[in-house]
Amino acid sequence: MPVIAVLALDGVPGHQLTTPGLTFATAARHHPGVRYELRYCAAPGLRTTGSPAPFRIDTPWGLEGLAGADTVLLPGHDGFREEPPPGVADALRSAADAGSRIGAIGTGTFTLAATGLLDGRRAATSRRHTGELARRHPRIEVDPEGSVVDAAPYFSAAGVLGGLDLCLRLITLDHGTAVAIETERQVFLQLHEPAAEGVPALPTDRTAATDRAGRRTDRGLGPTTRWMEAHLDRPLTLDDIADHAGLTVRALTRHFRAETGLTPLQYLLRARIQLAQRLLERGDDPVERIAARTGLGTPANLRHHFQHHTGTTPRTYRTAFRSLVTTLTRADGRPADQPAD
Structure with missing residues (x-):
């Protein structure tokens, strides 16, 4: 360690x-x-x-x-x-x-x-x-x-x-x-308690065996989850995911539950919500663009799932996150309530 x-x-x-x-x-x-x-x-x-x-x-x-x-x-x-x-x-x-x-x-x-x-x-x-x-x-x-x-x-x-x-x-x-x-x-x-109800980090294949550098020492679902996360903008189906993993749908679901605690489609949705959070935090794309990039399709679908998983709307989330960063930092990088170091 x-x-x-x-x-x-x-x-x-x-x-x-x-x-x-x-x-x-x-x-x-x-x-x-x-x-x-x-x-x-x-x-x-x-x-x-x-x-x-x-x-x-x-x-x-x-x-x-x-x-x-x-x-x-x-x-x-x-x-x-x-x-x-x-x-x-x-x-x-x-x-x-x-x-x-x-x-x-x-x-x-x-x-x-x-x-x-x-x-x-x-x-x-x-x-x-x-x-x-x-x-x-x-x-x-x-x-x-x-x-x-x-x-x-x-x-x-x-x-x-x-x-x-x-x-x-x-x-x-x-x-x-x-x-x-x-x-x-x-x-x-x-640091911002109202936003602390956001989507928890996905329990991905990182929980499986790793070496000292954090690399997988078994195959598991790692290649498939990484493929899913790289193609979130696509309309992935359960059959698509099973084909990539080389498993039947039943076996895929069993492995996903064992490694992540989620079904494949639950994992896919969580990954899409997390990507939406990152895009809201770091860019100025409108919700229409974010919905397309995350594979959630329409702004209404994005808002529905985002509200369900985070307890807030995309607009409120973006405003709260950026307001927090602004509050913590001045133009010179110091917090508003702290003197220079």
Whole structure:
């Protein structure tokens, strides 16, 4: 199981400390083949989180928790302009030498830069500190937008939602774009309780045997469910699905119930609703276009099934989701009720 070590320095923003747990736990909860172990590690001198609502924290790990971690995450913190606490730079260099990915969030990039590991590479930090990072570390090419920078094995991003984006980038590398997109959607829905009644993630063949990389080690229904999801715009019938799987309709239904808990047509409908959710969240297509792309046919049919499965209309869902994102972010990527990190 991949180990992610989150290194907390004194004055770490609370939201940056909790975002990795929220994101990776959500990925695991909605995708049974995804597994992560999180270690929260305390740097020397750690006492509390930062303003505006500091709270004391206690962790079971110190710097030794970085040893053997597949990924080390370094959130922002107070005192980032000072030399890193004793042992921190050496621990980060040792993790890098051992092959760990290292991701810095917000002002955490200053601490990673102090190790020299970012020299000659691109990096990002919180937007109001990009000029300062460039002055202090002229050998680093600083991204002025603060978006996620992938300079593997080193990653960096602005704070707040930049931390979420960085975690999603790592999930994409580990498990693919589809898992990362669904994880992002579920994270946002958790933050907006009225929309949390959305369609649960499909219990797909990911519950079957997988190797350490999350790949299937048996055939199962994987090829057929992937084929269905790639052709949702087509009028697929039960016979079509059975033919693709090379099974009788009766055997197909039995296998689907065993692997997913759904009949083939129930699975198909759930997949169409989930695609509709993604299209509503990420595009401006009218319901007529979405109905066609999802295979639900007419706007009336889309509205009927969408209301039944999510408890709301497509228009309300799109408005609520985008309103949530707007509320959480300003133009500079910070939440409306949080100061810059």
